[in-house]
Every structure is written in C-alpha cells, then in structure tokens.
Amino acid sequence: MDRTIRWGVLATGGIAATFTEALATVPGAEVVAVGSRSLDSAEEFAGRYGIPRAYGSWAELAADDGVDVVYVATPHSAHREAAGLCLEAGRAVLCEKALTINTREAQELVEIAGERGLFLMEAMWTYCNPLVRHLAAAVADGVIGDVRAIHADFGFHGDFPPTHRMRDPQQGGGALLDLGVYPVSFAHLLLGEPDSVDAWAHLTPERVDDTTGVLLGWNSGAVATLTCTFTADTGAPATISGSGGRIEIPEGFFNPERYVVHRQGETPHTVTFADVTDDGLERGTMRYEAIEVGRCLREGLTESPLVPLSGSLAVMRTMDAVRERTGVRYPGVD
Structure with a gap:
C-alpha cells in the first residue's frame, strides 16, 4: 500500500453504514468524512464510526480536499445530483447501483468524469x-x-x-x-x-x-x-x-x-x-469493491476493468x- 485511500461517505442510511463497516476491514482505507443533508444525522453517523469530519451538506463533503473518493449511498433518484456534485468538485466517486435513474443521467456522469479525468465506478459488488x-x-x-x-x-x-x-x-x-x-x-x-x-x-x-x-x-x-x-x-x-x-x-x-x-x-x-x-x-x-477502487486509484485509473463504465x-x-x-x-x- 503506497498510500492510504481517504474515503468520504455521502448519506447516512443502512447501505452507507454497511459500506463504512466494510471499509474498516480494508487495508489502506480510511473514512475521514461523512456528509448528509442533516448535520445532526452526519454527526451521529460520524460519532458511531469514529469519523473525524461531519458535514451538513453534500457540497461541503464534496469540497473537502482531504477526501480522495466519495461513496454515494443515496437512493438512486439522487445519484445524478450527488455524484455529479462530487465529480465537479474534483472527487473520485463510487456510486451505488443502479448508477442513475436512466441512461441519460448515467451518460452525463460518465462525461463529467471523463472531462475531468476522474475515477467513476458503479458499486456493482457482484x-x-x-x-x-x-x-x-x-x-x-x-x-x-x-x-x-x-x-x-x-x-x-x-x-x-x-x-x-x-x-x-x-x-x-x-x-x-x-x-x-x-x-x-x-x-x-x-x-x-x-x-x-x-x-x-x-x-x-x-x-x-x-x-x-x-x-x-x-x-x-x-x-x-x-x-x-x-x-x-x-x-x-x-x-x-x-x-x-x-x-x-x-x-x-x-x-x-x-x-x-x-x-x-x-x-x-x-x-x-x-x-x-x-x-x-x-x-x-462489500470489501472487494472497496479494494478494487483503492487499486484503481493507486494505479491512476479512471475506471475499473472489473466494472467498466461502458458496461454500466x-x-x-x-x-x-x-x-x-x-x-x-x-x-x-x-
């Protein structure tokens, strides 16, 4: 492990909790921030998992330069907004499945990631x-x-x-x-x-x-x-x-x-x-998808060969x- 991958978690529901617990067992991974539309929810989640920074908005999480990659754990109706916000702020993104609501929204995310040379992957853990x-x-x-x-x-x-x-x-x-x-x-x-x-x-x-x-x-x-x-x-x-x-x-x-x-x-x-x-x-x-994200980021890849964007x-x-x-x-x- 040549460097620690610093994760941000966007949303605080059940799937966010499961992924955060999985990340705790991945060598070279650290959750450093969590963001929610509710500061109370973010602070509760941060306290539960020992996360140092909690934000009451998605934009604040996306703007955190101490975050290498954001895991988007909202319902898929919000994936386009949340993942797009993070990509436009310069953050790599692992976005829960389905990647978006429809192909148009998914294509928009792929184009944003491509324009900025950023990593994007759908969280198809299978x-x-x-x-x-x-x-x-x-x-x-x-x-x-x-x-x-x-x-x-x-x-x-x-x-x-x-x-x-x-x-x-x-x-x-x-x-x-x-x-x-x-x-x-x-x-x-x-x-x-x-x-x-x-x-x-x-x-x-x-x-x-x-x-x-x-x-x-x-x-x-x-x-x-x-x-x-x-x-x-x-x-x-x-x-x-x-x-x-x-x-x-x-x-x-x-x-x-x-x-x-x-x-x-x-x-x-x-x-x-x-x-x-x-x-x-x-x-x-969900460790194996987190391991794959870490491998790709360390190798400077903008998409995973296991979960290619063309497939998503x-x-x-x-x-x-x-x-x-x-x-x-x-x-x-x-």
Whole structure:
C-alpha cells in the first residue's frame, strides 16, 4: 500500500453504514468524512464510526480536499445530483447501483468524469466478488460450451407502505432498479448487451413495478429469463445453461458462496468461495469493491476493468428498455 485511500461517505442510511463497516476491514482505507443533508444525522453517523469530519451538506463533503473518493449511498433518484456534485468538485466517486435513474443521467456522469479525468465506478459488488469472477472466467473458457440460456431471479417480501421509497416514483421506486439490476447485470456479465429486450410487470397503485419479468435475446441464439420482485422471497437462484452442461447457483447469485458445475457425462462438482480466494476476507461484505477502487486509484485509473463504465451504461440502456415496455415512468427525468 503506497498510500492510504481517504474515503468520504455521502448519506447516512443502512447501505452507507454497511459500506463504512466494510471499509474498516480494508487495508489502506480510511473514512475521514461523512456528509448528509442533516448535520445532526452526519454527526451521529460520524460519532458511531469514529469519523473525524461531519458535514451538513453534500457540497461541503464534496469540497473537502482531504477526501480522495466519495461513496454515494443515496437512493438512486439522487445519484445524478450527488455524484455529479462530487465529480465537479474534483472527487473520485463510487456510486451505488443502479448508477442513475436512466441512461441519460448515467451518460452525463460518465462525461463529467471523463472531462475531468476522474475515477467513476458503479458499486456493482457482484462483479468484484472472487467467486463470480471465477465463474465468469470459467464460462468464457467454455467449461459448459456455448451459453444458450441464463435464468436469474432476485426477490424478497417487503410490506412497504405507499409512502416508502420502494413505491415512490419520485424516488425511482420499484423492483427493477433496486433488485432487477442484479439479474440484468449478471446476464450482461456473461453475454454482453442483448440484441432484444422484452418485459412484463405488475404495477403498484403508484405505478411502479412490484414484480417484473424480463426476456433478453442475443443474435447468437442465447436467451435470458430474469425476474425480480419485492412481494416474495425467492432465494435468488441462477442457472447458466450451455451446449456442454450447466452451472447452478442455488441461492444468492449476486453474492454466492458456491456454484455447481454439471458437465455432460461427468459427476457434478462444487466450487466454493474458499476455493477461489486465499486473502482471508469473508464472503458477504462489500470489501472487494472497496479494494478494487483503492487499486484503481493507486494505479491512476479512471475506471475499473472489473466494472467498466461502458458496461454500466449498457445495463442502464437495458433497464430503460424494460421500463419502456412495462410503462414505469419517473416524473421529471423520463
């Protein structure tokens, strides 16, 4: 570690807390500041985690020259504003997923980062997970032949009142941007951007999706069937089927502890998280994406090869197409 990466955390909700706790275990990382629209909230968060500086506005955090990179942990409806503010102030940014509400906003962030030569990355922690990286490499090497079909699902049961952000179109509510981004990104990781997008959704009275089904197609003949919902706990399984076998992730495909390879004519074998990493870090934290950000900053990179901006834009284009087909609109941005 040639230098400590000094982090700022923008927002003080649950995901900000989880990431801050993960950063405490990353060598060469230090949280030095937190910013919120409420000074009381920022000071409480700073006291809880021993953070030296607390700000009552996003702009004050962005202006802190003692911060190398800001983790944006707001709801995605505020990502464009918050991440853009930080980039324009000269800060590198790790922005929670989905990167923004739509492709237009995401493209704007990419352009700001490019103009200023600053690092920007979507916090797609799945792409940084060692077991997922191992799986993707095995698929690319042809362990199950040519990929013909992907099935992936992410769902949990949440009794959200109409005022909750998950049901609020003003805050980018719905299952797709919170949950569907994972199966869509998983399919993109393995097959790239699709040539065809179709979708169906059940909408809440507020006109956001509580359940969405997506069908993606590629000119190669491959298909992906993807689902997301906040009305049922699904276990989040995934299957990748190829011309020579299949790979199954029994549960939690977005952060798996194992996957099982079924090759034609062979006994199935299981690959576990412990099989592919010897760094002693636990599965289930956000450390690997923080480690990747630190590596990129130390090497002077402006984007991560694991989570490239072109990939984040492609995922946003797919999700825009899904919303176009399901009738989900976000006031003021669509």
